[in-house]
Amino acid sequence: MTEHRPSRAELTAFLEAEFPQNRCTLEELDEDGSVVVAHPVGESELRPGGTVSGPVMMTLADVALYIAILARIGIVPLAVTTNLAINFLRKPRADRRVVARCRLMKLGKSLAVGEVWIYSEGEDEPVAHATGTYAIPRER
Amino acid sequence: MTEHRPSRAELTAFLEAEFPQNRCTLEELDEDGSVVVAHPVGESELRPGGTVSGPVMMTLADVALYIAILARIGIVPLAVTTNLAINFLRKPRADRRVVARCRLMKLGKSLAVGEVWIYSEGEDEPVAHATGTYAIPRER
Amino acid sequence: MTEHRPSRAELTAFLEAEFPQNRCTLEELDEDGSVVVAHPVGESELRPGGTVSGPVMMTLADVALYIAILARIGIVPLAVTTNLAINFLRKPRADRRVVARCRLMKLGKSLAVGEVWIYSEGEDEPVAHATGTYAIPRER
């Protein structure tokens, strides 16, 4: 396993190069390996009732997990999600970004499992909680 | 509960009016209440390795569930996802649409639960499987 | 991967030897690899309101998945569950066994994913639906 832990700038550059459509931004990369990722909220993220759409939050959760794993194992483009489960808890605000904090629960040789808490930026109560598993390629 | 079951044209018109950014299309609406929904796959749906991104499939699963519920209870814009769990099974093809078939497992007064099988169009083996729950508003 | 597919008698003997506390029984082992497993329902499976307890159904789902995998890969005692998600759909009957039908969605080299439908014996409507993933040991 590569021991080089990429910096925030390296991860951001990787996302921009490899996922040009991605709109999530890496906001924090903590010593303990947790990451904070944000997604803008505008017209195209809202659905009837003024709620942020579920898919925006699922995308954010998935990207946050992916970055949290890359932050630990190094930039391995071929890690893939094997499952993701999300609970929607409260209506997000229409006028704030959604922000995800992700922490890995387990980083094994072949599987990484993490949890993600999603908030409307600046709010205390989470709007969603997700857990997900990534398969890590063997040869790297 | 409204007894009017909307037609495919009514559901499509609703999606276009209320979810203008939505790129999923309703392909089939079956007698038994199952629906088939498709999402195009092009540059913006692919990720490194030539795979359709997880969020595209999660979006498709969520929209398929939503439509399957509206097809049964009538057009109730405020139904909201309470949870969604997805297993990614195989690498989808880069050159085909992804197609979801959704069937409700339960349609209760306050909760609807459904399952979604996702395929690369024309292929036999599923690329993902999701289950999800929607909360149905009380007053309608 | 071992190519020997164990018989129903072999699987039953394995369960009895290795899981002496297990109360699930293998009822069917189909050509296509799906299995049917049952759990008795008596005083100790019921909870207030005359419902079969959730843990009984989770146990049944887990055992059904395990057997479905062993039926395909051969008897490999060290396969372990990595996740399981269950939706409870209807109140099971207090006077019937609960019966699970499990089918694998994917059987990969390192992960197997399956789905389980649970019924009160003889009823048409499912009482629960589960999906689960098992990690398969590399060396066998």
Next chain:
Amino acid sequence: MTEHRPSRAELTAFLEAEFPQNRCTLEELDEDGSVVVAHPVGESELRPGGTVSGPVMMTLADVALYIAILARIGIVPLAVTTNLAINFLRKPRADRRVVARCRLMKLGKSLAVGEVWIYSEGEDEPVAHATGTYAIPRER
């Protein structure tokens, strides 16, 4: 909603009366509403390889969620699980109890959602993580 929050003794008495087969014990009931519940580990909880069986941990997660909800809303026997998802992270020890800490993420009028971390007693690293939803009866 009843405002009486039951004491640890009241919850324990309720469990003993209504769930006589239950082997989980309520160990802590915190001010913030989180609860700690334990399950003994002996011959009947172990499976080949010396691991605590998955169903024991699922049972523990389900009971911990149930108690965390009752601790907040009062003793309402008819709350039922609508879904539960568990990730198994590490092999539990064969010689320790398994202990679950549960905290509610959301307590709504009709749904409560909680998360559960499970440990081998005295260990730092979790062996499993679960999230679950309970439906709360309307009339109480």
